Amino acid sequence: MRELFPANQVIGFVASLALTVIALLVYFLDMSFTVGMVVLLLTAFTQAGLQLVVFMHAGESPDSDSIYLNTYYGIFIALAIVFGSLLAMVWGY
Amino acid sequence: MEFFKQFAVPNPTPTIYLSMVAIGLTLIAVLAGITYFKKWGYLWSEWLTTVDHKRIGIMYLISALLMLFRGGVDALMMRAQTSMPGNELLSAAEYNEIFTTHGVVMIFFMAMAFITALMNFVVPLQIGARDVAFPRLNALSFWLYFMGAMLFNLSFVIGGSPSSGWTSYFPLAGNELSPHIGTNYYMIALQIAGLGTLITGINFIVTIFKMRAPGMKLMKMPLFTWSALITNLLITFAFPVLTVALAMGTMDRLFGTHFFTMDNGGMAMLWANFFWVWGHPEVYILVLPAFGIYSEVISTFSKRNLYGYTSMVVSIVVISTLAFLVWVHHFFTMGQGALVNSIFSITTMAIAIPTGIKIFNWLFTMWKGKIQFTVPMLYSLGFIPIFTIGGVTGVMLGIASADYQYHNTMFLVAHFHLVIIPGVVFAMLAGMTYWWPKMFGFMLNERIGKWAFWNIAIGTCLAFFPMFISGLDGQARRMYTYSEVAGFGIWNLLSFFGALGLAMGFILIVFNVYYSARYASRDIGDDPWDARTLEWATRTPVPEYNFAVTPQVDSREPLWDSKYEGKTLFKEEIKDIHMPNNSGQPFIMTIFFFVAGFGLVFSMWPVVYVAAAGIAVLLFIRSFERDDGRHIHAEEVRETENNKRGDTR
Numbered sequence A: 001m002r003e004l005f006p007a008n009q010v011i012g013f014v015a016s017l018a019l020t021v022i023a024l025l026v027y028f029l030d031m032s033f034t035v036g037m038v039v040l041l042l043t044a045f046t047q048a049g050l051q052l053v054v055f056m057h058a059g060e061s062p063d064s065d066s067i068y069l070n071t072y073y074g075i076f077i078a079l080a081i082v083f084g085s086l087l088a089m090v091w092g093y
Numbered sequence B: 001m002e003f004f005k006q007f008a009v010p011n012p013t014p015t016i017y018l019s020m021v022a023i024g025l026t027l028i029a030v031l032a033g034i035t036y037f038k039k040w041g042y043l044w045s046e047w048l049t050t051v052d053h054k055r056i057g058i059m060y061l062i063s064a065l066l067m068l069f070r071g072g073v074d075a076l077m078m079r080a081q082t083s084m085p086g087n088e089l090l091s092a093a094e095y096n097e098i099f100t101t102h103g104v105v106m107i108f109f110m111a112m113a114f115i116t117a118l119m120n121f122v123v124p125l126q127i128g129a130r131d132v133a134f135p136r137l138n139a140l141s142f143w144l145y146f147m148g149a150m151l152f153n154l155s156f157v158i159g160g161s162p163s164s165g166w167t168s169y170f171p172l173a174g175n176e177l178s179p180h181i182g183t184n185y186y187m188i189a190l191q192i193a194g195l196g197t198l199i200t201g202i203n204f205i206v207t208i209f210k211m212r213a214p215g216m217k218l219m220k221m222p223l224f225t226w227s228a229l230i231t232n233l234l235i236t237f238a239f240p241v242l243t244v245a246l247a248m249g250t251m252d253r254l255f256g257t258h259f260f261t262m263d264n265g266g267m268a269m270l271w272a273n274f275f276w277v278w279g280h281p282e283v284y285i286l287v288l289p290a291f292g293i294y295s296e297v298i299s300t301f302s303k304r305n306l307y308g309y310t311s312m313v314v315s316i317v318v319i320s321t322l323a324f325l326v327w328v329h330h331f332f333t334m335g336q337g338a339l340v341n342s343i344f345s346i347t348t349m350a351i352a353i354p355t356g357i358k359i360f361n362w363l364f365t366m367w368k369g370k371i372q373f374t375v376p377m378l379y380s381l382g383f384i385p386i387f388t389i390g391g392v393t394g395v396m397l398g399i400a401s402a403d404y405q406y407h408n409t410m411f412l413v414a415h416f417h418l419v420i421i422p423g424v425v426f427a428m429l430a431g432m433t434y435w436w437p438k439m440f441g442f443m444l445n446e447r448i449g450k451w452a453f454w455n456i457a458i459g460t461c462l463a464f465f466p467m468f469i470s471g472l473d474g475q476a477r478r479m480y481t482y483s484e485v486a487g488f489g490i491w492n493l494l495s496f497f498g499a500l501g502l503a504m505g506f507i508l509i510v511f512n513v514y515y516s517a518r519y520a521s522r523d524i525g526d527d528p529w530d531a532r533t534l535e536w537a538t539r540t541p542v543p544e545y546n547f548a549v550t551p552q553v554d555s556r557e558p559l560w561d562s563k564y565e566g567k568t569l570f571k572e573e574i575k576d577i578h579m580p581n582n583s584g585q586p587f588i589m590t591i592f593f594f595v596a597g598f599g600l601v602f603s604m605w606p607v608v609y610v611a612a613a614g615i616a617v618l619l620f621i622r623s624f625e626r627d628d629g630r631h632i633h634a635e636e637v638r639e640t641e642n643n644k645r646g647d648t649r
């Protein structure tokens, strides 16, 4: 029975619904801009990671190493671009 | 009549009218020729619908050479205009259009196409694969690139070319300062071609990760394949930035948004920021495949294995990461603070370290080798000193405080040409000459090739060294003329002679193709250079399935070891081979892209809607199509192989 019940998938599904609801709350509840943005950023990245691992099976293929490596590289580049641009265009200006 | 006015060129001159006529006549002649020789069927079934990576590679190569010609003519016109003070060959407006076109054509349509040509032809052969991972997407990539290039070139005769530089900085490129549609061509043609590049990037990452011959571990891959892998990784992570920036720019121009405007909260400098977030990785996208080619060529013609393989791989990987951390060095003078400039100054200089490691590895490879001075080797040898000069001046430019002096002068122009020409053009010519026999079944004439090399090498130095001096003396880039008292005349005249030398070199290359096609021996065997890697283990010309039997690899130089160490490459029996079917969809879909692009340039919405619907329909058809490919039967393969063995022509 244990093997037959897709526990991971069900938990993943419920979690992704919950994340969506939390993100929606930013619109319906009255919170400050900063709090709202923090909530959105956190839920968005958790959601993306969840989808990648649970539903897109990133860890289950024989080349999961290169998939994760590519993902980390992508995250690194994205952070460098975002914070580098902020540095050059806003903070360091 | 009103309707046709928008297509008129804003600064018409007799040259432009002449070119219109010439283009029209050439087009008619080509179409008539194809019809007369009844080649439509051949063209359609063998080229327009092909998904074979080798043919796609050859189509990229032909396009790249055509674009090299186009960009080269632009360069000659610019150098002729500036060869004397106060010259009036070109007007200021024409000069602006020409340097913009020159830059865009050379980077996007010549250099990118050239590297993609060689990656397409060589990488699957080098890893022992039968094609790329997604052959039909590969065809789509090519046609997207091709249609983007054609759309951009059309601007010359219909509607007028963009004129705000290949960097197209806002606010200059915005509607207020560039009211003409030229910049729309830039935004949309690059978007279409860039989409093709992005698809290539993904395609080749998957190909290299998933389709290597058994036994070829990552650290056993040939260096050209390594450099292709990292290049495509850079493409996949850098091009989306360009895509987004171009989309925002397009919206500013067509739909009145305010991303890059000076008012209503727009931020014009954000364009420069995005452009270089993509742009600096882009220069490494161009130069890394070149590094790969040099590694292959230098080790083949030094008759020994590459010195420091591991450090070569590590330095490519380090370069690929640093490439994303330096972009601000392109606008040190835009007004950000000293802290920001210092940070990016340091990362910039750090790039010189892995690059230096590579240079030394090549030198050490040659150190104890038996050097053969073939044409590809000459380009590699010429590359080392010239590229080093370009690189060292790059480090000078990377010193932020000093860059206030150099920025936007001819000094910068000298720097980047002296890295890009040896780093891309030399490499591509070396690679083209090196792999030519595999592509076309005969070798290019060495004597004419050497003449071409010397013209190009000396021409490059003569064309660009003087710019260091006139640049330091204060000659600004992108200026169509200068007065005699400035004293730049002599340097620009020398530079013009250099440009003529380069032109002579290219003429010799074209002549060489003609001469060798006509007279060269076809009896060259499969491995005319006595090379080391798998692409030379195929037959010449390469059969469509590449390898009758998948090779088994257990070293970095499998072919060399099978020739001289007695290892067997092909251990299995010939079996049925599974190949992808040809398809006309990519070609047809990109015609819709072309039409949609044209509609967008002129804001002709009905045209855009119809073409977009066409694209959607084709996507829909593709999604529900079943295409399992086809099999070449073992019998047939055996027959082809036997014929090839006996056939020396």
Ligand code: HEM
Pocket: B167, B283, B284, B286, B287, B329, B330, B331, B348, B349, B351, B352, B355, B391, B392, B394, B395, B396, B397, B398, B399, B403, B406, B407, B408, B412, B415, B416, B419, B420, B423, B424
């Ligand atoms: C040692 C390595 C290098 C260093 C330190 C370096 C540094 C720089 C710097 C600081 C600039 C901006 C200068 C200015 O605008 O005032 C620049 C411009 C440029 N570099 Fe390099 N560079 C290097 C290698 C390369 C390579 C390998 C390529 C191409 C294959 C390249 C292509 C360019 C281009 C195209 C520009 C000019 C872009 C423009 O403004 O139109 N560079 N380089």
Ligand SMILES: [Cu+2]
Pocket: B279, B280, B283, B326, B327, B329, B330
């Ligand atoms: Cu740069």
